[in-house]
Amino acid sequence: QAVTYQCPDNAFKDRIILVTGAGDGIGRAVSLGLARHGATVILLGRTQSKLEAVYDEIKAAGGPEPALAPVNMTVARPSDYLELASLFEKEFGRLDGVLHNASLLGDITPMNGYSADTWDSVMQVNVNAAFYLTQALLPLLRNSDDARILFTSSSVGRRGRAYWGAYSVSKAATENLAQVLAEELENTSKIRVNTVNPGATRTAMRANAYPGEDPMTLKTPEELLPVYLYLLGPDSSNVNGISLDAQPK
Numbered sequence: 001q002a003v004t005y006q007c008p009d010n011a012f013k014d015r016i017i018l019v020t021g022a023g024d025g026i027g028r029a030v031s032l033g034l035a036r037h038g039a040t041v042i043l044l045g046r047t048q049s050k051l052e053a054v055y056d057e058i059k060a061a062g063g064p065e066p067a068l069a070p071v072n073m074t075v076a077r078p079s080d081y082l083e084l085a086s087l088f089e090k091e092f093g094r095l096d097g098v099l100h101n102a103s104l105l106g107d108i109t110p111m112n113g114y115s116a117d118t119w120d121s122v123m124q125v126n127v128n129a130a131f132y133l134t135q136a137l138l139p140l141l142r143n144s145d146d147a148r149i150l151f152t153s154s155s156v157g158r159r160g161r162a163y164w165g166a167y168s169v170s171k172a173a174t175e176n177l178a179q180v181l182a183e184e185l186e187n188t189s190k191i192r193v194n195t196v197n198p199g200a201t202r203t204a205m206r207a208n209a210y211p212g213e214d215p216m217t218l219k220t221p222e223e224l225l226p227v228y229l230y231l232l233g234p235d236s237s238n239v240n241g242i243s244l245d246a247q248p249k
């Protein structure tokens with residue numbers, strides 16, 4: 001049902017949604033899709049020029065003015081996220097959704113040779129930064145009547161896979177983080193917390209992981225939009241603590 005979800009045109013009118021990794025791949029497509037459905041999108045990502053390109057595309061399509069948040073999540077500290085949150089508090093007063101989408105792939109290599117520095121970076125971006133950001137934004141999400149936190153997993157987060165190292169471990173942690181938070185917030189807030197596994201998708205990350213694969217055989221990020229719009233929008237107000245496949249087998 002989520003996979004074929006038809007999002008009403010103005011489902012995100014007056015909703016303020018933050019997307020991490022908004023400059024490329026799935027995050028870019030979801031940001032554009034959210035804006036098309038009326039959302040004010042906060043574009044958070046590492047490469048400012050990519051965020052600006054998404055900003056320009058949203059404006060050119062007549063969408064609500066987005067906000068830019070250039071952040072390198074590999075190095076940002078909890079205090080940086082608190083500072084950002086206080087800027088959003090002044091600008092918007094609340095937040096209606098967060099999509100944790102930015103991730104590092106790291107190396108595809110046996111664990112005995114896995115670089116400890118790469119391990120740290122992958123865990124930092126994929127897990128620790130998602131926690132810092134969520135914690136900093138919770139007060140703003142609580143100010144919303146109907147908010148969503150959506151985490152991004154992967155099939156290797158459901159069951160570990162040889163050679164996928166820190167990425168695989170980070171995605172299992174992400175699933176668990178979402179479950180912990182979903183249960184904590186279920187009865188004490190209007191915030192709904194879920195996880196999405198996009199499945200094989202035509203992006204730079206996928207091409208890095210599978211260099212021999214023909215990208216044209218893969219779904220595009222745009223094709224996954226229904227699931228993302230469903231889990232980030234008003235129609236999932238009764239959905240909490242689940243992990244959905246955007247491309248079910």
Ligand code: NDP
Pocket residue numbers: 020021022023024025026027044045046047050071072073074075100101102103104125152153154155197198199200201202203204205206
């Ligand atoms: P991409 O690599 O295409 O995009 C990832 C985005 O995250 C980029 O915009 C990147 O910024 C940003 N990012 C990475 N590191 C940082 C950082 N340190 N600080 C800030 N931003 C950062 O990946 P996808 O679109 O493919 O992946 C999106 C999500 O989907 C990820 O969580 C991924 O694990 C998950 N996923 C993807 C699958 C696929 O087949 N594509 C399959 C399963 C899960 P920049 O562009 O500046 O580098």
